[in-house]
Amino acid sequence: MSVSAVIVAAGSGERLGQDRPKALVEVGGEPMVRHAALRLLAGGADELVVVHPARLSLEFARVLDDLVGVTLVVGGATRTGSVRAGVAASDSDAELIAIHDAARPFIPSKCVRMAIASVAGQAIAAAPALPVADTLKRPTPEGRIRTVDRADLWAVQTPQVVRADVYRAVLDWAPGEHTTDDLGLVESAIDAGVVEGKIVLVPGDPRALKITYPRDLMMAEAVLAAERARRG
Numbered sequence: 571m572s573v574s575a576v577i578v579a580a581g582s583g584e585r586l587g588q589d590r591p592k593a594l595v596e597v598g599g600e601p602m603v604r605h606a607a608l609r610l611l612a613g614g615a616d617e618l619v620v621v622h623p624a625r626l627s628l629e630f631a632r633v634l635d636d637l638v639g640v641t642l643v644v645g646g647a648t649r650t651g652s653v654r655a656g657v658a659a660s661d662s663d664a665e666l667i668a669i670h671d672a673a674r675p676f677i678p679s680k681c682v683r684m685a686i687a688s689v690a691g692q693a694i695a696a697a698p699a700l701p702v703a704d705t706l707k708r709p710t711p712e713g714r715i716r717t718v719d720r721a722d723l724w725a726v727q728t729p730q731v732v733r734a735d736v737y738r739a740v741l742d743w744a745p746g747e748h749t750t751d752d753l754g755l756v757e758s759a760i761d762a763g764v765v766e767g768k769i770v771l772v773p774g775d776p777r778a779l780k781i782t783y784p785r786d787l788m789m790a791e792a793v794l795a796a797e798r799a800r801r802g
C-alpha cells in the first residue's frame with residue numbers, strides 16, 4: 571500500500587532552549603529531522619512531507635536535499651495545524667498517512683513497518699507504544715493521593731499511521747480540534763460514529779524517545795552511539 575509520511579517539524583523547541591528549532595538541532599552530527607526522514611523512508615514511506623517553521627525553507631531544504639520524494643511545507647501555530655498542512659500537501663493517491671514527530675529522530679524502521687502493516691491489514695489506525703514503567707499517582711481535588719494502576723497503560727510514540735480516507739474524513743469532521751496525538755482524534759471520531767474500525771498499538775521502542783528537554787539530548791547521543799557501535 572502506498573504510504574505518505576508527514577514529519578511535523580514546525581515547533582520552536584522552546585523547552586530544548588537552543589538557538590534553532592528542535593528539528594534542526596544536531597545529534598551525532600546530523601539534524602534530527604534528517605535522522606527521522608531516513609528512518610521513515612527505510613520503514614516503507616513512499617513520500618515524505620516535512621512541515622517546517624515559516625522562513626526556514628532553505629535550511630530544511632539544505633539538510634534534506636539528497637533525499638528523493640521530499641516535499642516541504644510551512645506549518646501552523648499548533649501541532650494539529652502543522653499536521654493539517656502536511657496532510658493537505660500529501661499525495662492524494664496515498665492509501666496510508668504516517669504522522670511522525672521530528673522530535674523522535676531514532677524511531678527504528680521496524681516499528682514504522684509494523685505500524686504500517688497493521689493498517690494495511692485489519693486496523694484503520696495504529697501506533698507504536700510501550701508499557702508505562704513508572705508508578706503513577708493522581709492527586710485528588712480533596713488533597714489525597716491515589717495510585718493509578720499502570721498494568722493496562724501504554725505510552726504512545728509516533729509514527730501514528732491512519733488510513734488516508736479515514737484521516738481526511740476525521741480532520742474535516744473536527745476542524746478546530748487541537749491534540750498532541752493523532753490517534754486521539756480518530757478515537758473521538760469512532761466514538762461519534764463518524765468513522766468505523768479498529769485502532770491497534772504495536773510494540774514501540776525505547777530508542778524512539780521524544781526529545782523535549784536538554785537532558786534528552788544526552789540520551790539521544792547515547793542511543794545513536796550504541797547503534798553505530800553495533801553496526802561497526
Ligand code: CTP
Binds near residue numbers: 586592653781
Ligand atoms: N510541532 C509542529 N508545529 C507546531 C508545534 C509542534 O510541527 N506548531 C511539532 C514539533 O516540531 C515536534 C512535534 O510537533 O516535532 C512535537 O512537539 P514538541 O515536542 O512540543 O516540539 P516543540 O513544539 O518544537 O517544542 P516546545 O513545545 O518545547 O516548544
Ligand code: MG
Binds near residue numbers: 581
Ligand atoms: Mg510544543
